[in-house]
Amino acid sequence: xxxxxxxxxxxxxxxxxxxxxxxxxxxxxxxxxxxxxxxxxxxxxxxxxxxxxxxxxxxxxxxxxxxxxxxxxxxxxxxxxxxxxxxxxxxxxxxxxxxxxxxxxxxxxxxxxxxxxxxxxxxxxxxxxxxxxxxxxxxxxxxxxxxxxxxxxxxxxxxxxxxxxxxxxxxxxxxxxxxxxxxxxxxxxxxxxxxxxxxxxxxxxxxxxxxxxx
Amino acid sequence: xxxxxxxxxxxxxxxxxxxxxxxxxxxxxxxxxxxxxxxxxxxxxxxxxxxxxxxxxxxxxxxxxxxxxxxxxxxxxxxxxxxxxxxxxxxxxxxxxxxxxxxxxxxxxxxxxxxxxxxxxxxxxxxxxxxxxxxxxxxxxxxxxxxxxxxxxxxxxxxxxxxxxxxxxxxxxxxxxxxxxxxxxxxxxxxxxxxxxxxxxxxxxxxxxxxxxxxxxxxxxxxxxxxxxxxxxxxxxxxxxxxxxxxxxxxxxxxxxxxxxxxxxxxxxxxxxxxxxxxxxxxxxxxxxxxxxxxxxxxxxxxxxxxxxxxxxxxxxxxxxxxxxxxxxxxxxxxxxxxxxxxxxxxxxxxxxxxxxxxxxxxxxxxxxxxxxxxxxxxxxxxxxxxxxxxxxxxxxxxxxxxxxx
Numbered sequence: 324x325x326x327x328x329x330x331x332x333x334x335x336x337x338x339x340x341x342x343x344x345x346x347x348x349x350x351x352x353x354x355x356x357x358x359x360x361x362x363x364x365x366x367x368x369x370x371x372x373x374x375x376x377x378x379x380x381x382x383x384x385x386x387x388x389x390x391x392x393x394x395x396x397x398x399x400x401x402x403x404x405x406x407x408x409x410x411x412x413x414x415x416x417x418x419x420x421x422x423x424x425x426x427x428x429x430x431x432x433x434x435x436x437x438x439x440x441x442x443x444x445x446x447x448x449x450x451x452x453x454x455x456x457x458x459x460x461x462x463x464x465x466x467x468x469x470x471x472x473x474x475x476x477x478x479x480x481x482x483x484x485x486x487x488x489x490x491x492x493x494x495x496x497x498x499x500x501x502x503x504x505x506x507x508x509x510x511x512x513x514x515x516x517x518x519x520x521x522x523x524x525x526x527x528x529x530x531x532x533x534x535x536x537x
Numbered sequence: 538x539x540x541x542x543x544x545x546x547x548x549x550x551x552x553x554x555x556x557x558x559x560x561x562x563x564x565x566x567x568x569x570x571x572x573x574x575x576x577x578x579x580x581x582x583x584x585x586x587x588x589x590x591x592x593x594x595x596x597x598x599x600x601x602x603x604x605x606x607x608x609x610x611x612x613x614x615x616x617x618x619x620x621x622x623x624x625x626x627x628x629x630x631x632x633x634x635x636x637x638x639x640x641x642x643x644x645x646x647x648x649x650x651x652x653x654x655x656x657x658x659x660x661x662x663x664x665x666x667x668x669x670x671x672x673x674x675x676x677x678x679x680x681x682x683x684x685x686x687x688x689x690x691x692x693x694x695x696x697x698x699x700x701x702x703x704x705x706x707x708x709x710x711x712x713x714x715x716x717x718x719x720x721x722x723x724x725x726x727x728x729x730x731x732x733x734x735x736x737x738x739x740x741x742x743x744x745x746x747x748x749x750x751x752x753x754x755x756x757x758x759x760x761x762x763x764x765x766x767x768x769x770x771x772x773x774x775x776x777x778x779x780x781x782x783x784x785x786x787x788x789x790x791x792x793x794x795x796x797x798x799x800x801x802x803x804x805x806x807x808x809x810x811x812x813x814x815x816x817x818x819x820x821x822x823x824x825x826x827x828x829x830x831x832x833x834x835x836x837x838x839x840x841x842x843x844x845x846x847x848x849x850x851x852x853x854x855x856x857x858x859x860x861x862x863x864x865x866x867x868x869x870x871x872x873x874x875x876x877x878x879x880x881x882x883x884x885x886x887x888x889x890x891x892x893x894x895x896x897x898x899x900x901x902x903x904x905x906x907x908x909x910x911x912x913x914x915x916x917x918x919x920x921x922x923x924x925x926x927x928x929x930x931x932x933x934x935x936x937x938x939x940x941x942x943x
Contacts (some may be wrong), residue, residue: 360572445868447832
């Protein structure tokens, strides 16, 4: 190698190393909506030994990046559990194409269903130990509200996103979305079925951008 | 024709209203739930709005009353209050505005059908004490008797088919105790009057795979709704009912029910034989219920043997039961079939012989239901019914019910 080329090559390598060390990320905070009262279990005609007091799930938001991303390999399977007459977690963001399993960890039946346009299904009633665990593949973007046909108070939401770049906020509304590619995108913050906030962002290699909602 | 108008109204509501109202009902649900003390005290107001239409070419079956043209339009608003105070206290109430407890029985009524408070000392549910006016612990149909949960518009035969037994006017002699309802059908008793919202105290709980429940109520299982309130009937002649349940796994639920109590109302006392009182004439009922569920199938069956000790007659026994199946064809469309049957024993006819004290009968209920949204449902029902001991032949009854749940 000619001596005149050594210096530029070393400089490029050092720049790349620096860029890898300072991860490209977006961080910020979403102003979360006020918490809602926990549900009241209707147990007029049967004895319900669990679910007497259900802790109020603190409101959370899902922050995601919209853009022309390449389709990655099939996303990993996720689980949404039914335990103590509650869906855990109550909010689950997944990428389009994700398979979600619904294990029943109660000693009673559940009957999960959804009439949402993004995914309409009814799993029927199945035993806790049933194998394979009943599942669905969520192949269309949009919110999918889950309910139980037996326990009226049970609710959950699967947010199906057409992007591999998403993250849930903490209960304080803070988030950090790491590993995002360079470019200009729309950053969205879903806070409820009625509210999705949106901002334009420009991602630069090795830099951490700060975005707050609103 | 009323029934056609109601069917058309139901279809219109079923197709148009749900789409517009879906978001509104979800927001209403959130608005009607309140909490205090960091969520340890919570209350929720919910309800159903039912619009029912019936058409009976002949005499309306069960406890239903129809207009002269055999049609009946029956709107009903039901409000529920559920309140949870910590893990140990639960209270609920049910109020209705409709045309009578049984469709068409009255003009316009507003009633408090249920109210109760339940104490649960242990969170595992091993023991619960409940006081108030509430549905009976007996049988297996009560947990799904509300319009949203019942795949049919009507109740199973044992819960609505009236027999020749009267609670206000006992027969003067065996000759007057015969099949048929000579007076208004509201004077006559079924085996169990719907959910039997009588007043009293119950204990119930779960011990492993077993359930138990027992209640002391102010009126019998067959008693008329007017007698359920504590302001109408005291505890001088209580009825005791109990059920033992066994759940080998979540798919199965088996139960045995037993009940005993006087069924005659105080106004019948004057017509009783000398030296006899209301306590001498009991309704004794034994029942067995079984249910099974697997994926999109749900099956239920119940059978009751009930004995009415009838003044001047003796023991009048009847056996009534049903088998019911429901299947969900799609997430929104379901179908259900129910076979109902009832038999009657023979009693002295007062002329030296014996006769059956009721016309044995069968009834098939076939229903199709569609849930437009998680809050709206339309059901259509066809029910052929025939008395096997003769009579005018098979009657064909139709019903439609549109429900909005909030």
